[in-house]
Amino acid sequence: MLTPVTSTPGVRSPGRPLPAPDTGPVETTRDLIVTGVIALLAFVSRFWGLGSATDGGTPIFDEKHYAPQSYNIAQLGIEENPAYGLVVHPPVAKQIESIGGMLFGYTPVGWRFMAAICGVLVILMVMRITRRLTRSTQLGLIAGLLLCMDGVTFVTSRIGMLDIYQVVFVTAAAGALLVDRDQMRARMHRAAVEGRVHLSDLGPRLGFRWWRFTAGVMLGLSLGVKWSGLYFIAFFGIMSVAWDWALRSRYGVRRPLAGMLVRDATPAFVSLVIWPAVLHMFSWLPWFANENSVYRHAVGAKVEDTWLPDALQSWLYYQSSVLDFHSSLTTSAGNRHPWESKPWTWPMGLRPMLYYVEQGDQVAGCGEASCVRAIMLLGTPAIWWLAIPVLAWAFWRAVICRDGRYVFPLVGYSAGYLPWFFQHDRQMYFFYAAVMAPFFVMMVALVLGEVAGKATDPPRRRIIGRAIVSLYLALVVVNFIYMLPILSGTPITQTEWNLQLWLPSWR
Secondary structure (H helix, E strand, O other), rough: EEOOOOOOOOOOOOOEEEEOOOOOOOOOHHHHHHHOOOOOOOHHHHHHOOOOOEOOOOOOOOOHHHHHHHHHHHHOOOOOHHHHOOOOOOOOOHHHHHHHHHHHHHHHHHHHHHHHHHHHHHHHHHHHHHHHHHOOHHHHHHHHHHHHHHHHHHHHHHOOOOOHHHHHHHHHHHHHHHHHHHHHHHHHHHHHHOOOOOOOOOOOOOOOOOOHHHHHHHHHHHHOOOOOHHHHHHHHHHHHHHHHHHHHHHOOOOOHHHHHHHHHHHHHHHHHHHHHHHHHHHOOOOHHHOOOOOOOEEEOEEEEEEOHHHHHHHHHHHHHHHHHHHHHHHHOOOOOOOOOOHHHHHHOOOEEEEEEEEOOOOOOOOOOOEEEEEEEEEOOOOOOOHHHHHHHHHHHHHHHHHHHHHHHHHHHHHHHHHHEEEEEEOOOHHHHHHHHHHHHHHHHOOOOOHHHOOOOHHHHHHHHHHOOOOOOHHHEEEHHHHHHHHHOOOOOEEEHHHHHHOOOOOO
């Protein structure tokens, strides 16, 4: 039995002491200042020159699909015209992007404004999540700085495509589950102090979990951006109930697995599976409400009439056409793109994505007669090229050393990465890896924390460790600034363009 440790001299507790009530970091003025500094850096970097790089004032790459669709929503509340093409994703991201269209019209800033806002939010969330995960403001600062300097996150935050919206919702869901974990630690500790842990073999009920409910909201919105949100629902759901099992075991519940299954698993399924599915359906309400929605009257024209209501049958046809599109988009069927890549190239960013390039004497601004302007989705090498050692170390710490801090980012990273190996014949692009970046940055921050050393280490060890960390962060900043022209579409000379392309696979 677990019992509170008494402080009375000479009195010994009859059972093993309670675990320390590790329920989260305490907010300080320094934390607020650090958050403000990172927020300012994130805002400036994401909004600087936001609308400068365009294809003659028109969208670039897949913006050509999503910018018109989101502006269609800004004007009419729905996607009405299928002629824009690729109406093959749920509506949430385009609904959010339409806010920029309402504010700034059909302009580059209009279709990129909300992406930039989400880019800032992702950086702030990663900083705060890392701080909570490590109980270290310094490591939170490092994570926020690294994500600011990451080329993938930078470009994704400044392009009117869908990926940054999934990144922001997935990151928010992960953060909400981490807060839920700390809150459940506090509730379980209180139950133990009050002597309620052993009233049942299954352990105590922990009450309604608002933060887990919030995670379900975020996962539902992620699913409403892209169907790949399903992967995060599965991975995060398993992680959440595994935490519950571990918590009940930690507090000596007699049947922790059964307690988790009975007390925690069913509510978790409702919050993290059923509720996201319901929210996903809610996101389609404007489609059902408007008679002019794309494919709204597919019955009779594209599909035979059945006993189902016409609106529902048309919606099911819409979903099946989306599934058919994704299923048929395979390289074996001849669907090839010059910049496609496969999952095994993503961790180190070996095959980036060229979104836009313009070169020749019609491009000015580099000081020569012929200039180059390009936007390439490219991970900062000083960060991404450490993928193999960082992932190996994280796996070692999580599995062999049982360091739970590494489990959290590994689960998020795996959810955004591993499922794609089961679809390896599908046409894929490096921008699918954007959702992996926040979790990888968390792992890098954890590793840097170990390099920097602990307060109990000898002073010489800490000085050397902190010097190494400082030099590495300086290298990341310099590397990012060097790559910035091809991340932002800044005019450069042909010679500078060639120098930026370090690997043959970047060409």
